[in-house]
Amino acid sequence: MVMSGRDRPTLENVAQRAGVSRATASRVVNGSTSVAPHIRDKVLNAVDALGYVPNQAARSLVTQRTDSIALVASETTSRVFSDDPFFAAVIRGVSLELEAADKQLVLMMVGPSGPSHDRVERYATGGHVDGAIIFSMHGADPLPERLSRAGVPVVCNGRLLTQSQVPYVDVDNEDAARAAVHHLLDTGRRRVATIAGPQDMSAGIDRLKGYRSAMQDASRRSIVAVGDFTRQSGALAMSQLLADDPQLDAVFAASDAMADGALRALRQNGRRVPDDVAVVGFDDMEFARDTEPPLTTVRQPITDIGRTVARQVLRLAAGEQIEPVLLLPTELIKRESA
Amino acid sequence: MVMSGRDRPTLENVAQRAGVSRATASRVVNGSTSVAPHIRDKVLNAVDALGYVPNQAARSLVTQRTDSIALVASETTSRVFSDDPFFAAVIRGVSLELEAADKQLVLMMVGPSGPSHDRVERYATGGHVDGAIIFSMHGADPLPERLSRAGVPVVCNGRLLTQSQVPYVDVDNEDAARAAVHHLLDTGRRRVATIAGPQDMSAGIDRLKGYRSAMQDASRRSIVAVGDFTRQSGALAMSQLLADDPQLDAVFAASDAMADGALRALRQNGRRVPDDVAVVGFDDMEFARDTEPPLTTVRQPITDIGRTVARQVLRLAAGEQIEPVLLLPTELIKRESA
DNA sequence: TCGTGTCTTGAGAGCGCTCTCAGGCCGATT
DNA sequence: AATCGGCCTGAGAGCGCTCTCAAGACACGA
Numbered sequence: 001m002v003m004s005g006r007d008r009p010t011l012e013n014v015a016q017r018a019g020v021s022r023a024t025a026s027r028v029v030n031g032s033t034s035v036a037p038h039i040r041d042k043v044l045n046a047v048d049a050l051g052y053v054p055n056q057a058a059r060s061l062v063t064q065r066t067d068s069i070a071l072v073a074s075e076t077t078s079r080v081f082s083d084d085p086f087f088a089a090v091i092r093g094v095s096l097e098l099e100a101a102d103k104q105l106v107l108m109m110v111g112p113s114g115p116s117h118d119r120v121e122r123y124a125t126g127g128h129v130d131g132a133i134i135f136s137m138h139g140a141d142p143l144p145e146r147l148s149r150a151g152v153p154v155v156c157n158g159r160l161l162t163q164s165q166v167p168y169v170d171v172d173n174e175d176a177a178r179a180a181v182h183h184l185l186d187t188g189r190r191r192v193a194t195i196a197g198p199q200d201m202s203a204g205i206d207r208l209k210g211y212r213s214a215m216q217d218a219s220r221r222s223i224v225a226v227g228d229f230t231r232q233s234g235a236l237a238m239s240q241l242l243a244d245d246p247q248l249d250a251v252f253a254a255s256d257a258m259a260d261g262a263l264r265a266l267r268q269n270g271r272r273v274p275d276d277v278a279v280v281g282f283d284d285m286e287f288a289r290d291t292e293p294p295l296t297t298v299r300q301p302i303t304d305i306g307r308t309v310a311r312q313v314l315r316l317a318a319g320e321q322i323e324p325v326l327l328l329p330t331e332l333i334k335r336e337s338a
Numbered sequence: 339m340v341m342s343g344r345d346r347p348t349l350e351n352v353a354q355r356a357g358v359s360r361a362t363a364s365r366v367v368n369g370s371t372s373v374a375p376h377i378r379d380k381v382l383n384a385v386d387a388l389g390y391v392p393n394q395a396a397r398s399l400v401t402q403r404t405d406s407i408a409l410v411a412s413e414t415t416s417r418v419f420s421d422d423p424f425f426a427a428v429i430r431g432v433s434l435e436l437e438a439a440d441k442q443l444v445l446m447m448v449g450p451s452g453p454s455h456d457r458v459e460r461y462a463t464g465g466h467v468d469g470a471i472i473f474s475m476h477g478a479d480p481l482p483e484r485l486s487r488a489g490v491p492v493v494c495n496g497r498l499l500t501q502s503q504v505p506y507v508d509v510d511n512e513d514a515a516r517a518a519v520h521h522l523l524d525t526g527r528r529r530v531a532t533i534a535g536p537q538d539m540s541a542g543i544d545r546l547k548g549y550r551s552a553m554q555d556a557s558r559r560s561i562v563a564v565g566d567f568t569r570q571s572g573a574l575a576m577s578q579l580l581a582d583d584p585q586l587d588a589v590f591a592a593s594d595a596m597a598d599g600a601l602r603a604l605r606q607n608g609r610r611v612p613d614d615v616a617v618v619g620f621d622d623m624e625f626a627r628d629t630e631p632p633l634t635t636v637r638q639p640i641t642d643i644g645r646t647v648a649r650q651v652l653r654l655a656a657g658e659q660i661e662p663v664l665l666l667p668t669e670l671i672k673r674e675s676a
Numbered sequence: 677t678c679g680t681g682t683c684t685t686g687a688g689a690g691c692g693c694t695c696t697c698a699g700g701c702c703g704a705t706t
Numbered sequence: 707a708a709t710c711g712g713c714c715t716g717a718g719a720g721c722g723c724t725c726t727c728a729a730g731a732c733a734c735g736a
Contacts, residue, residue, distance in 0.1 A: 053464030057398035058722035126391030396692035
């Protein structure tokens with residue numbers, strides 16, 4: 001078995017070439033200020049003459065840090081692996097932030113609480129990472145709490161459904177949904193339905209709650225169908241809603257993908273948008289401005305959520321206190337569908 | 339700075355508790371067969387009594403392996419971070435395969451040959467990973483070659499545009515495109531246009547080449563517009579094509595997202611699909627069956643590509659010889675758009 | 677001139693693990 | 707009964723790095 005790194009230069013080599021001790025070479029490499037300039041230069045020269053790169057394993061062994069953060073995502077989540085690019089946007093944000101801090105991103109997918117669950121738990125609690133970001137949890141997943149209890153800095157994306165102190169970053173889903181529904185009501189819609197997200201995820205639950213509360217405020221009856229954030233489920237739910245209440249004149253979908261599916265279903269059922277039925281989505285994904293008609297939707301700053309959650313976990317790993325809950329702002333983007 | 343793992347049990351502790359030497363404990367943990375069963379049991383008991391998890395850093399230090407593989411993706415790639423879920427599907431495949439081999443996935447995004455490029459290179463050549471998977475490269479990116487030359491096992495997704503021996507996994511884009519165009523011609527279409535992908539990526543180049551070659555075979559003139567794999571670019575390109583040749587009766591788009599954009603543009607220009615214009619896409623993404631009309635498209639096994647590329651890099655890292663080029667099959671999925 | 681304090685440098689002890697090597701035990705063979 | 711061979715086990719040497727601690731160098735004031 002040929003190892004690529006067998007002949008990689010070590011700090012010892014660098015020190016030798018520079019004519020200093022290993023300790024001094026280490027100081028230079030790690031940017032200590034208390035090294036005489038001319039010695040510093042000698043070491044730096046040696047470093048790039050030899051193409052020296054520190055061995056992370058050796059470093060971790062002594063520092064007890066790994067400089068890497070786990071990003072745990074549920075593989076089954078439709079938001080993660082379907083035609084909803086939510087996942088990519090979050091990763092992007094996380095990645096940007098970690099890169100800036102010179103940390104690595106270790107991606108772990110977990111199935112529905114199967115063996116891969118244990119694997120993640122063992123890996124994370126095993127000190128392989130300095131912290132973990134968990135997102136798109138379904139149901140009352142015990143993972144965040146467990147990791148946290150095991151001493152791993154954990155920050156989640158999205159409110160936890162368990163009783164738990166694990167900090168999280170999210171938008172105010174309930175409030176945002178309420179705003180969307182109010183917009184519909186304010187523009188004269190009477191029979192407003194909703195296509196809710198999965199009811200084992202906080203985003204799904206809270207947006208439905210927001211819808212209900214807004215409808216209650218206006219003394220109107222709720223008309224609900226549940227999807228799973230995908231286009232297909234949106235189309236299906238829309239058909240159901242139409243069957244349930246052919247008179248409905250507006251629908252609030254808990255994701256843009258579902259809203260897009262709904263648009264299709266409406267079209268196929270001969271309804272004009274927004275003339276007959278107004279549609280509001282949620283996310284403001286890129287494709288929302290290209291649907292027919294362009295989608296009025298609740299923008300949430302997905303990449304920012306990724307960045308923020310990463311920043312929080314880094315702070316936590318650095319021993320800082322962080323806010324247990326951080327809610328990022330949303331904004332209703334008015335286009336033509338409502 | 340409180341470290342979570344400060345008091346984690348070490349192999350020494352396990353050995354002590356089991357009343358054996360550290361060497362024997364190590365043997366058990368690593369599944370060596372030459373350990374007496376009753377001793378083995380004692381050690382295993384100690385392991386889970388203490389909740390022992392091996393320290394990866396220490397292990398790496400001596401084995402010179404890290405058990406992790408880097409997945410390098412170009413951040414600018416529209417396929418990666420737009421409404422095209424290509425990225426997620428590849429990751430999924432890679433992840434599945436690595437998980438099965440108990441390897442970690444380290445995700446690295448690179449911008450357009452900026453500082454992040456060096457970072458990736460340093461990191462990978464620095465022995466932090468056992469291998470690297472590179473995908474969605476733009477232009478003549480020197481990264482794969484450099485890493486490979488530095489002794490890092492590298493496998494790419496997609497043909498390289500540089501002269502290079504770096505192995506890759508892909509589909510036969512040229513051939514697949516040819517098949518798509520032939521289908522159009524065979525069904526009586528005369529003026530077949532194409533919306534090509536970016537011409538600094540092999541997938542873009544090769545699919546265009548396939549289109550051209552099929553058109554030449556049929557002695558027809560090429561009608562070309564170039565997009566960047568996104569919906570928006572597809573819509574734009576379609577409008578251009580329509581302006582260039584109002585008589586066109588078919589279009590082959592190099593991605594489903596662009597095909598979807600094209601469908602929209604066609605609709606907006608009053609063309610019926612497939613009656614006036616037939617449309618064929620490429621990818622067979624999930625949404626392709628829900629477009630209006632459902633999209634005829636070239637299916638490529640994206641998740642499989644991810645799996646395969648992961649498998650190849652693992653083999654390479656294990657010192658095996660691998661095929662320099664591996665082409666996975668495509669299939670023309672006929673739906674209603676053509 | 678000598679002592680004191682400050683600053684830079686080097687020596688060396690591990691971090692937790694794997695793996696080689698040698699020793700010990702035991703059954704088998706002559 | 708003595709010797710041989712095979713199989714387990716333990717001792718110990720590192721892997722490459724960081725960090726503590728002490729020693730050396732130097733400037734300064736008394």
